[in-house]
Amino acid sequence: MNRIVIVCVEDEAEVREAVVRDLAPFKPLFRIEAAEDVEDALAVLREVAVDEEPVGLVLCDHLLPGKRGVDFLIDLQNNPAYQTTRKVLITGQAGLDDTVRAVNQARLNHYIAKPWQPADLQAVVRKELTDYVLATQDSLIPYIAILDGPRLLDAIAQRG
């Protein structure tokens, strides 16, 4: 089974570490990659593509050096390879315009305002990854314990 990848893009080292730390519950089944800016994130995506591992979720800050987070998410949405990827913005500084663009053009799935509570972040990630797995995976069984178990069981029962 190819592991599904979670990519976090955040320029501040401390914040990046905090995100990765909060994602620990997902580590047994998912590959977690951190990037410090969009360029770095693109390098990560190339590497992941070589390993043929699908990107399930991108957690992205908006105010990054170089290209902005929202523009990165829009680029992803316009790339057929990443249309099913769930896209989440974690930011304190995206203005209304940027946020609206993210919703309309990047099909943003969730907006997390900084600062966040670990439990809230985990709940959002759990929901988004469950949506991703339901939409893309043939075998749901491995994800029951870590993602939304009742929803997955329901889907398995429906699939027969």
Next chain:
Amino acid sequence: MKPSITSGLGPTKTIGLVLAIFAFFVPFFITFENLSEPGHRVLGIFMMAVVLWITEAIPLHATASLIIFLCILLVSDKAMLPLPEGYKAPTYSSFFYSLANPVLMLFLGGFFLADGAAKYKLDKNLAKTLLKPFGQKPANIMLGLMLIVAVFSMFMSNTATTAAFMAVVLPVIARLPAGDRGRIALALCIPIAANVGGMGTPVGTPPNAIALGALNKAGIQISFIEWMVMIVPFMLIVLVVAWQLLVRLLPTKAETYTVEIDATYDRSPQAWIFYVTAAVTILLWFTEPLHGIQSAIVGFLPVVVMLATKLISDKEFHSMQWSVLWLVAGGIALGDGVGKTGLDTWMIGLIDWQDMAPGMIAGALCLVALLFSTIISNSATANLLVPIGISLATSPEIAISPVASAIFIAIGSSLAMALPISTPPNAIAYSTGQVQTKQMALVGGIIGVVGLLIFVFIAPVAWNMLGLLAD
């Protein structure tokens, strides 16, 4: 990020693929005594199937389609290679027919009923009603759950039943303190009951269909109700043994369990159409001796009704488990190839059976099925073993009934539940994180062995007394 053919092809699968190709070609270069030329070719197909079904180098149903294709190309009347004089080649269409074998139509009927039950939440509603008399005592609740799961699993897939009822017990598990062994018992009782319940009817689980399909080919018809009469009493014994095992081995400290099932009966016209269709279908299945309409024909009733009334939408129709039907069809085609080319008599001739008691042979079949399907898919196990079992039983020097032989293999496959990989229901229980492999191995292993003993040594006595093994 384009998926390539090799994507996700781990080392086991690569080795499996190479080994399968090798296994396929061996009989083309080595000549075995007393085996016909077409027999050699089917031996190649058979050995390839063994490797592919064990390693799952390609999907199980892909192997099935390959078997059908190769049988047509190599041993049918349209074979691409010359066939020897005097060999009565089966028609190519007979291999294609395996995809529409009446047993598959029966199974398809089962799919429709199961889909309807899930769609209209009939499973959860009935469970809610049926669970009430079992009160609140943990042991009683568990017995109730296991009986209900087993009954549903007789008609729905073991996997779907487990998923539906695991969702029911997870909240109960969550309310128990960490370390309470009742948690493990609850998480295990659902897949065990689903695995055991699958034995109960011809549509309960694919190995049953494979056994019935092979028996049909051998000219032996077993009705829906005959199957149930033979299996259900012993299935219930196994279930009660499993229940006692769980209660004693993994006792809970809790005084009561509260199972909350959030469901209300759907009273829409569509739901009513489904309830009536399901009731009529099952009633007709149970009363075949009275009206003589074969179960496969009855099984097509819900298919027609539910498609015509759009209870099953186009989308739902497309997303049915067709791969299961193809897998069973592959087994039927393989059995056909093995039988028609004389490969069966040759394989059986390899062992001197005369020294063995019939009971020993029956036990061995069941045990081999149990061991195989602990590791590989239950259906693949049945696909590989049933043709051998049937031809063993039809050869004159061996005193074992074909019916018992096919049934033992089907039952052996269903009794395999010692590991998370043994069956999808076990995988579900394991992946909830409530059960460890060693606990599953202990409980599942004991149930497998006890079940085998019950079926091999006690069931045939009863079947003989009732005259069920007349042929």
